[in-house]
Amino acid sequence: MSFQIPKNAPTFGNPQQRQLEDRLWASSGVTARSRGGPGGGAGGSAGVLGDVQDRVGGFLNPNRASLPMYKDKPYAYAPSGRARPVYRRKRVLGLITLVVLGLLWYTGAFADHHAAAVGKFNQWGWLTADSKAKGAKADWDKRRKLVVDAMELSWDAYERYAWGYDEFHPVTKSGRHMAPKGLGWIIIDSLDTLMLMNLTSRLTHAREWLSTSLTWDQDQDVNTFETTIRMLGGLLSAHYLSTEFPNLAAITDDGPNMPGEDLYLEKAKDLADRLMAAFDSPSGIPYASVNLAQFKGIISHDDLGASSTAETTTLQLEFKYLAKLTGEKDFWDKAEKVMELVDNNGVKDGLVPIYIYATTGEFRGENIRLGSRGDSYYEYLIKQYLQTNKQEAVYQDMWREALQGVRKHLVTYTEPSHFTIIGERQSGLDGDLTPKMDHLVCFMPGTVALAATGGLTEQEARKLPTWSKQDEADMQLARELMQTCWGMYKYMATGLAAEITYFHIADPPLPESAPHQAPADFDPLPDAEWHKDFDVKPQDSHNLQRPETVESLFYMWRITGDMRYRDWGWEMFKSFMNYTAVEEGGGFSSLNNANVVPPVLRDNMESFWLAETLKYFYLLFSPDDLLPLDKVVLNTEAHPLPRFDMGKLFKTGWERKPRDKEGKLVTQPKTE
Incomplete structure (x- = not known):
């Protein structure tokens, strides 16, 4: 069963522009520079944030253009600077009237915005499309098909209005390049989702673009x-799935001994050869x-x-798998060396500061957190x-040491309900605990x-001789954190979590060992x-x-x-379906404000909406034998890669190095 796109009524409020966390992070994660021309492509202004970044970045390079590279960073929002088409502007007065009437009704019906539960504000009527009788068994196959419908709507809107562009703005139906000829940002990020959902015709179009239009020589x-x-x-991931699961979105051209057999791997190898320049730093x-x-590798223009x-520590899965595929050991060695260099700093309790110098290999500052810039380590x-x-x-x-460090220094409980949270130590482990969780922390x-x-089921793992009380405690921690992350969604008017949530805690914060029951x-x-x-x-x-x-929900369910x-x-x-859908076939958009209904659309579809969010929904509603967790690992962008034996060519x-209780390295006496 398919669904109808909800008709989101535009709002005309003025959402607050966020001050960027930790100063601007322009070139390190969100921007790029193009020496070969303007590099902006089509699509007009990138909005207020892009303007701010460009002005600040102009001190270093006046040609810098804003890019949507923010997987690992919080973001600031303001309404899009793009002009609406004339036919929409003619409807403004009428829409304002409707919105004002809607707001008057909303104020009366929901005096407390936290009570705006999705089930009580069914503005578009879609929430009952998959309703079931009380006590009846849910049809998860049908729900999985609805996720495929959402993917098709998202992809088709991009294909119709912004094909080949790296950014897609679904409200204004426009796109924008991140490089003169485009980088395939949305197309490549979506390949394995198209495969898993068996969307063959769309995958064929994507492969055609890769074959005829994609070049890394920019x-x-x-x-x-x-x-x-x-x-x-x-x-x-596309290479892995097309090779090991050829019946997923089967395409003749990528079969054995066919002209396109190695297309994904060839493009990956070419890109990796260029990315290897990043490792050519003094450290x-x-x-x-x-x-x-x-x-050529380029030092960060920000953060000193x-x-x-x-x-720096979230490159290893990709380069090590590529080394296994190609036999080129340098990919493995360069990526692996980073882990040694980071560990040789001798941090306390396995918790690393969020900045490190490429020039010296030493950490900068003492900020410890599992949100932006720390999480995927x-x-x-x-x-x-x-x-x-x-x-x-x-x-x-290293993982076990770090998790114990998280328990010791970052875990505490909220008041009055005792939810479990992971806070931040922004001034180091001896500084105060900040009760703040980026949504990013919900990977934990x-x-x-x-x-x-x-990757086994909990029932299977408990039968192993290696299962311990610590494993039981870790599973309990996972359950408690999952509850908190779900609460971040339930707290918001749209049922969609904020980018950052703060919590009320005791002073001083309760230790991880304190009694608690949320x-x-x-x-x-x-x-x-x-x-x-x-x-x-x-x-x-x-x-x-x-x-x-939803990533964690998938793991917890499996x-x-x-x-x-x-x-x-x-x-x-x-x-997501009811509050992020865009009218007139635009697909889905991120939100400037998820705590008002109707929500404030931002006019941008993140590539990880296709690569991760919809994929995890699909996997959550799928049978457990699709990508079994004891056979694959998913990278931090949800791209599945196989587990493998190192063989004779590779080794750790x-x-x-030995270290003391404070984490400082201990010098070993030389042996004669």
Whole structure:
């Protein structure tokens, strides 16, 4: 059963523009420079944030153009600067009248905006499209088909209005390039989703573009991390799926001994050869950016020249798999060396600051967090261990040490309801705990569960002789964090989480060992006590269509078999369908303000909406034998890669140095 696109009525409020967290992060993650021309492509202004970045960036390079590279960073929002078509402007007065009437009704019916539950504000009527009788069994096959419908709507809107462009603005029906000839940002990021959903005709069009239009030989600076996880990861995943599962969206051209057999791998190898320039730093820590045509690494223009720690340590799955495919050991060695260099800083309790210098290999500052710039360092510790079939114990050791550090320094409980949160130590481990969680932190419940079970079900893992009390405790932590992340959705008027949520905690914060018991369910009443624990600031109320919570729901469902995680995912999916859909066939958009109904659309579809969010919904509603977790690892952009044995060519080329209880390296006496 398909659904009708909800008719979102535009709003004409003025959403607050957020002050950028940790100053502007323009070139390290969000911008690129084009020496070969304007590089802006079509599509007009990138909006207020892009203007701010361009003005600040102009001190370094007046030609810098804004790019949507923000997988690992919070973002600021303001209404799009693009002009509406004339035919829409003629309707403004009428729409304003409708909106005012709607707001008057909304104010009376929902005095407390936290009570605006999706089920009570069914503006477009779609929420009942898959209603079932009380006690009846849900039809998960039908729900999975609805996710495919959403993917088709999203892809077809992009294909119709912005084909080949790296950005898609669904409200204004326009696109924009990130490089003179385009980088395939949306197309490549979506390849494996098209395959998994068996969307053959759309995949054929994507392959045609790759074959005839994509070139990496462009005089363009790109972010090392974002390009690796999205473009390199997307191509490698497409190669893996098309090779190992040829019946998924089967295309004759990519079959064995056919002309296009190695298309994905050839494009990946060409890109990786260029990205390798990032590792040519004095320390071996990769530079923040790379010029593709010049094969040249470029130091970060922000943060005093430091790279993001998460970005430098979230390249390993991709480069190590490419090394396995090609036999070119240099890909493996350069990426692996980074892990040794980071670990040789000797941090306390496995928790790393979020900046590191490519020039010296040393950390900058003491800011510790599992949100932006820190998150995927921890994610890739355990995933590197699993990728090589648990043959590299050093990464499991580092993960376990870090998780204990998280428990000791970052975990606390909210007041009055005792939800479990992971806070931040912005001034170091001896500084105050900030009760703040980026939505990005919600990767942790699923990752903790994956690490505890190795991808087996919890029932299977408990039968292993290696199962321990610590594994039981880790699973409990995963469940508690999952509850908190779901609460971040339930707290918002649209049922879609804010980019950042703050919490009320005790002073001093309760330790991880403190007794706690959060409510099992979220009371929908506007004066429910649990509302007191959460706090979303107006400047943080945007929703980027991020995947981290549905990602964790997918892992938790597969590992625990607890139906609540599927049910939560279905509620979340319905909220996305009802509050992010764009009128007139535009697909779906991120939101400037997710805490008002109707919501404030931002006019941008993130590529990870296709690569991650919809893919995780699809996997959550699919049978468990689709991408079994004990056979694959998904990179931080949800691109599935196979687990493999290292073989004779590859090995773990380093060992951890001894350290004291403070994490400082201990000098070993020389032996005669």
